[in-house]
Amino acid sequence: MKIKNIKFLIILFILVFIAKSVDAKSILLKDIRYFSYKDYTRVVLDLSAPVRFSSKELKEKTRVRFFFDLKNTILSEKVKKQKTIVFKNSYIKEIRAGQFKKNIARVVLEFREAKEKRYFTLLHPFRIVIDIYGRNLNGKTSIKKTEKEKKQKTEKEIKTGTPEISGEKKYSMARQLSLTVKRIVIDPGHGGKDPGAIGRYYKTKEKKIVLDIARRLKFYLKKYTKLEVYMTRDKDVFIPLEQRTAFANSKRADLFISIHANAAANRKIYGFSTFWLNFTTDPHSIRIAASENASSQRSIWELKSLLKKITLTSKLIESKIFAKKIQYNTLKYIRRYYRYPDYGVRKAPFYVLIGASMPAVLVETGFLSNKTNELLLRSSRFRNRIAFGIYKGIIAYIDSLR
Ligand SMILES: [Zn+2]
Structure with a gap:
């Protein structure tokens, strides 16, 4: 009896130990967020660490289900409480999360009919982003x-x-033949708790500068064109990067432009550059992307395989043309008044551009790490001219389509 008891205790001890070690290593499905619109929905799965996962689709007569099995993952209390997210739109019915197996969390997206969808992962924090289109992308x-x-x-x-x-x-x-521009989304970078880059000499906040430039750009577009203009933010609020492109996709925007100012370790550098989404090996572009993505430079390298997938669905060539028009025309205009260096058209993997269904670019209007440049960006006259230059770039791009 005694020996049996001891054996029992040892086994129990081992079991508790295993359970604890599994627990300690488990990844948490922290939250399921979504941005749902009439014909477009973006779902974001927030995880506590990078997770291995598999996905599969099950088609039946009356419903289509899309599964994500997250390995070694458990549900957070929040997700457990959330249970089922029910949608009122015509294409997606609901999202459910459950503990499929002890160490596998399963997220199920149920559709009323087969719809175009794609997913990708973002890092820091790790998240799986799923885009669902209620309309056909190639209508x-x-x-x-x-x-x-x-x-x-x-x-x-x-x-x-x-x-x-x-x-x-x-x-x-x-x-x-296939491109027309009716709607444009302007995305002033950062906001709220995220100030963006901060000026080295006068502590100028990027979020303030870029919102002002964006407002001026909107003003010119409204004044001189018939374009519908939307802004991802028009005040000092924090908006996650994945929500910005979701907004542009939901508006069925034809162009997306994200406005920024950055800071470099080398305080001599200043000038204007325009980026389009692609992988790069240029250390300078990687550094800028890492700072705009709020991620490490190493994780930019990890984006390489993701970007190969993205290249197939994004309007990359068109984005490059758009970037060239913005860069050339803004500098041409700005240089009437200032000696302002051309920092070039560059490519880099910016999170904010990933998943955009339209030509999308990111402009770095200047460097807050350079004294002259910071002073310029603090001047409303300069910001107005930058905005007008970008406006001219947009018009030149639209004209190039005719
Ligand atoms: Zn920025």
Whole structure:
């Protein structure tokens, strides 16, 4: 009896130990957030650490389910309480989270019908972002246009006798036919608890500078064009990076421009640069992306595989053209008044641009780490001119589509 008791105690002890060690290593599904609109929904799963997960889709007659199995993960009290999130829109029915197995948390998205969706992960903190489109991304109209384009191409082939082989030319024709600009989203970076970069000499906050430039840009667009203009924020509030593109997608914006100012370790550097989303090996661009993403430079490298996936769905070539127009025209205008260095059109993996369905760029209007540049950015006249320069860039881009 005694020996049995001891054995029992030892086994119990081991079991408790195993349970504890599993617990200690478990990742927490902290929260399920969502931004839901008429024909677009973005769901964000917040996790306490990077998680291994698998996803699969189950199609039935009356419903389609999309599963995420998160390995070694348990639900937080908040998620347990949340249980089922029910949607009122036509395409997504609900989201449920449950402890599928002791160490596997399962998140199920249930749809009324099969819809276009994609997901990607973001770091620091680790989160899985799922985009669901209630409409078809390549809708009927664009298919029609493609046929029209094919016809035009054939006509051209007959006329010239040589088939169109230049990729650039073919592409430029496609863009003329398929792109129109009606709506634009301006995204003033940072806000609220996130001040962004801070001036080295006068402690100027990036969030204030960029909101002012964005408002002025909106003013010019409203005054001189018929574009619908939206801002991701029009006051000093914090908005998560993933919510900004979600907003642009929900508005079905045709262009997205995020406005920033940065700071460099080298205080001599100043000037204007425009970024489009892509992977880069340029240390300077990596450093800027890391600071704008509020992440480490190492995690930028981890984005490489994600970006390969993204490249397939984003309007990257168009974003690059948009970036060039912004860069060239802003500097051309600004240089009438100031000696302002051209820091170039660059590419970098900015979280805020990931998942945007439209041409999207991020401008770094100047460096708050340089004394002259910080003084310029503090001047309302300069900010007004930067805004007008960006406005001219947007117009030049739209004109290039005609
Ligand atoms: Zn910034």
